[in-house]
Amino acid sequence: MPGPKPEFFFVPTYAAERLKAEPDLGPVMQRDLRGFYEASRAFVTAQRGVGAEAIQSAWARLATGDVPPNQGLVLSF
Numbered sequence: 001m002p003g004p005k006p007e008f009f010f011v012p013t014y015a016a017e018r019l020k021a022e023p024d025l026g027p028v029m030q031r032d033l034r035g036f037y038e039a040s041r042a043f044v045t046a047q048r049g050v051g052a053e054a055i056q057s058a059w060a061r062l063a064t065g066d067v068p069p070n071q072g073l074v075l076s077f
Contacts, residue, residue, distance in 0.1 A: 049075045 019026050049058055055075045061067050 044070055044072045046072045046074050049073065051077065 015029075049055065055077070058067070058073050058075055062073075067073065
């Protein structure tokens, strides 16, 4: 494929490197993330599911585009 060589980007690794370089950034990120969580309640609804059947159902809905963008799936076994 023409163009620049693709580069793997993994957020947790990037965040860890960033925090090493700028340790004061950690508390700022935590504060801002808590603020985002609070504000997101106005536009994201958590839908919880437990068990293999709930996970399979959620995956099928995701794969067919039947999960609205304002719905956050929280799934566990």
